[in-house]
Amino acid sequence: MYSGDNIVDAAASIDTQTGGPIVSITLDAAGARINQRVTGKNIGKRMAVLYIETRSKIKTDAQGRPQKGPQGRTLRTSQRIEEVITAPVIRDQLGKRFQIEGLDSVTEGQDLALMLRAGSLAAPVEIIEERTVGPSLGQANISQGFRSVVIGFGLVLIFMFIYYRTFGLFANVALALNLVLMVAVLSVFQATLTLPGVAGIVLTVGMAVDANVLIFERIREELGNGNSPQASIHMGYNRALSTIVDANITTLIAALVLFNFGTGPIKGFAITLSIGIVTSMFTAIMLTRGLVNLFYGGRRVEKLAI
Incomplete structure (x- = not known):
């Protein structure tokens, strides 16, 4: 009929x-x-x-x-x-x-x-490839994802310490706290950490390092212009602030769009990325500035270890 x-x-x-x-x-x-x-x-x-x-x-x-x-x-x-x-x-x-x-x-x-x-399909379904996936595959992928986070995190710590010395140590402390804050926020919201979420964490680590690199290179530039160490620190943070905020806001907008229009895995990536943007801005701008002021503030410094 x-x-x-x-x-x-x-x-x-x-x-x-x-x-x-x-x-x-x-x-x-x-x-x-x-x-x-x-x-x-x-x-x-x-x-x-x-x-x-x-x-x-x-x-x-x-x-x-x-x-x-x-x-x-x-x-x-x-x-x-x-x-x-x-x-x-x-x-x-x-x-x-x-x-x-x-x-x-x-x-x-x-x-x-x-x-x-x-209803009905316009054409018959043809099986191109068929695989049997065991229950251990998901756990293996999660383990590999965490391993990639640890390896990437360790390489970043080594690079920052070698290239920026004392300031690199400050950045490493802030980076470690950034990961702790991210995990804490995810735990508060009881969010499930998936592989796209792990990818968001890895991307956040890189973005947090970018913010510190911008600040430290700005401080080096001010030192090269003949400014004093204290003035270079102050001007470096102030002049790099607008660039860091602009870059993170544009990325945050993209993450919100992904969360609004994406599906499950994409939303997981967007959530961790959004949380990471906020925590990385806090640690890169506030925490490292506090550590630098604690170490160099209130005393006369002739040369910066940067």
Whole structure:
């Protein structure tokens, strides 16, 4: 008669008169005309609801081995499978809206409505590749993600300490606290840490280092201009502040857009990135400035270890 493309809606409910499960179906205009014409001529007969699936099957030789094509790809053949889902009796001439009664349970009605709403695919599904994934794969990926965070974090610490000496040590302390703050905030919100979330943490570590590098290079520039160490520290932080804030705000806007329009994994990445931006700005601007002032403030300094 008509296919799933003609079904506009299908909803499972309970008949208020009989108390039994029913499925209410709504057809489009073309399906309604077909339904009215066919059911009017077949009152008292059964109308079968068919589930039709085209499955892809591997071609095999006489020994049962998969056959290969010219390019080495496994040859497949299509197999059409038809299954009667339900076959209710036509009690009257039907039109655009009608109901299927006599179902055994509410669950059966819900399953039937779900299959009817699914409609039909324009083309059969062909399996290109099939893999069996064990439950340990997720844990292995998480472990590898954390290992990458630790390795990246360690390399950054070494580089900052070698290249910026005492100031690099201040940056390393701030970077460690940044990770602690991120984990604390994620724990407060009871957020689940996924692989995209781990990627967000790794990106945040790099962004936090970028902020410190901007500040330290600005201090070096002020020292090269002949300013005193104390003045160079003050001017370095003040003049690098606007650049750091602008860069982090633009990244935060992108993270918010990802969170608003993205799906589950993308949202996990956006959450950790957003939290990391806020914590990295705090540690890079406030914490390192406090450590520098604590170490160099209130005393006369002839040379900075930077």
